[in-house]
Amino acid sequence: MLYREAIRGNDNPAADPYSPSYAAAVDDGRAALRDKARIPPARERYALVEVDHFGPGIRSVRPLRDQDGVTAGGFPYRPADGETGRGGCLAIRGVLAAGRHIPGCGPSRRAFQEGKQPGRDDEDCLCETMMPVLHDWWLHNVHGYEMPFVDVFCETGAFNLEQSRLILTKAKTLGFPLKIHADEFDNLGGASLAAELGAVSADHLVKTSPEDIRALAESDTVAVALPCTPFGLAEAHYTPARAILEAGGLLAIATDLNPGTAWCENMQFAIALACRYLRLTPAQAIAAATINAAAAVARADRLGSLEPGKQADLLVLSVSDYRHLGYRFGTNLVQTVIKKGNLYSV
Numbered sequence: 001m002l003y004r005e006a007i008r009g010n011d012n013p014a015a016d017p018y019s020p021s022y023a024a025a026v027d028d029g030r031a032a033l034r035d036k037a038r039i040p041p042a043r044e045r046y047a048l049v050e051v052d053h054f055g056p057g058i059r060s061v062r063p064l065r066d067q068d069g070v071t072a073g074g075f076p077y078r079p080a081d082g083e084t085g086r087g088g089c090l091a092i093r094g095v096l097a098a099g100r101h102i103p104g105c106g107p108s109r110r111a112f113q114e115g116k117q118p119g120r121d122d123e124d125c126l127c128e129t130m131m132p133v134l135h136d137w138w139l140h141n142v143h144g145y146e147m148p149f150v151d152v153f154c155e156t157g158a159f160n161l162e163q164s165r166l167i168l169t170k171a172k173t174l175g176f177p178l179k180i181h182a183d184e185f186d187n188l189g190g191a192s193l194a195a196e197l198g199a200v201s202a203d204h205l206v207k208t209s210p211e212d213i214r215a216l217a218e219s220d221t222v223a224v225a226l227p228c229t230p231f232g233l234a235e236a237h238y239t240p241a242r243a244i245l246e247a248g249g250l251l252a253i254a255t256d257l258n259p260g261t262a263w264c265e266n267m268q269f270a271i272a273l274a275c276r277y278l279r280l281t282p283a284q285a286i287a288a289a290t291i292n293a294a295a296a297v298a299r300a301d302r303l304g305s306l307e308p309g310k311q312a313d314l315l316v317l318s319v320s321d322y323r324h325l326g327y328r329f330g331t332n333l334v335q336t337v338i339k340k341g342n343l344y345s346v
Contacts, residue, residue: 004011022319113301123163127170134172146298149200152218154190161188177298183207184229195219201252201296205239206230213240217247222296225257225288227273228264241288252292253278253285268325268333282326296321 047250112251131150138147150171168178182190184206193210194202202216203224216223225239244251255270256262262269267289274285294304302311316336317325324333337344 013193019195078182112175123166131171131174131176131226135176147176149198149297150176151181151312154182154188154193155182155184156186161190161193164190165193167198168199169195172197183212187212191221191223195221197263199297202264203254203256204229205244206235206237208240210243213243213247213249216244217249221251222250222252222292224252224296225274225278226254226262226291227277228262228270229256231273231277232264238277241280242272246285250292250295251288252296253288254293254296266332269329271325272327272329280326282323286322292296312338314338 021188047160107113148170152159152164152167154161154255159167164180164182167241168180172178173314178194178197180194180199181192181203182188182194182205183202187207187209189212191202191205191208192215193199195212195215195218198219199221201222201224204226205212205223208223209217213223223239223244225241227238230238232238242253253270253274255267257264269290271282271285274280274288275282278285291300291304294300294302302309303313304310306312306314316338317333318335319325319328320334332346334346337346
């Protein structure tokens, strides 16, 4: 694939003036912190906008300040627990309306991301009520947006492999594109399931086995590394990014911005972490954060690279060399943002 080649770049790690270093310190409280972070608070919303009211009359919308210069566009929203059926659709309507108030942005395409301790009732509710209701509501009420993703958290303490297969298979039958979060703490086989079902991406992939890596490499599913999450949890292990690349897989990186494990609003920091802990060169990390990140949300045909006919989204950085994105961290290097051809000062 074009993007599998693009991520490799022409960088020679041995010749790179910036040699990644590796932190060896291990925090004694890591395990307790990890266990505490498995299940986020029940009514959290993950969003890059604040909406005062979900409904026909949105009172105000303001984007949160960040330093990302988001490549793939959009903002995420996670319906709170209990927002099922038509109540959840009303909330999604509010987010869709909010997107129209932010220059150059729209909502993310994620409809469901279930991560709480599930039971059989949760599976039935998702498969027999929530997804069919959203499917019908979306077709009749939403125009100009693709069908949203259904994203399952396949993990110990969340959905097991069998439950994940059931939910994603139902979602695929209804026409939803698929995503999966898997192998963050334990290897349950979620990455291979994503490849089998044709998911657009599989995220986290910290404990992914060599067999699962081969399955991803033989598919079009994008492997999304989220280095800010193990960093935020003081974990010692990160996504085996180089093994994924060597197998021929397609690798992207993202922040995993969320209030439970990775409150990082700076994509530049994710690139710096990728150079250190994923052992990527700066060129590989930038490709993973741009064109491959766009592929991870099925938008590489119009976003993620500077090509004729694509949307004019780019950042002007106050650096003399692109490798500073991997070398420097903790400051905002963005000087100018260009979104859909419009200039925005930082």
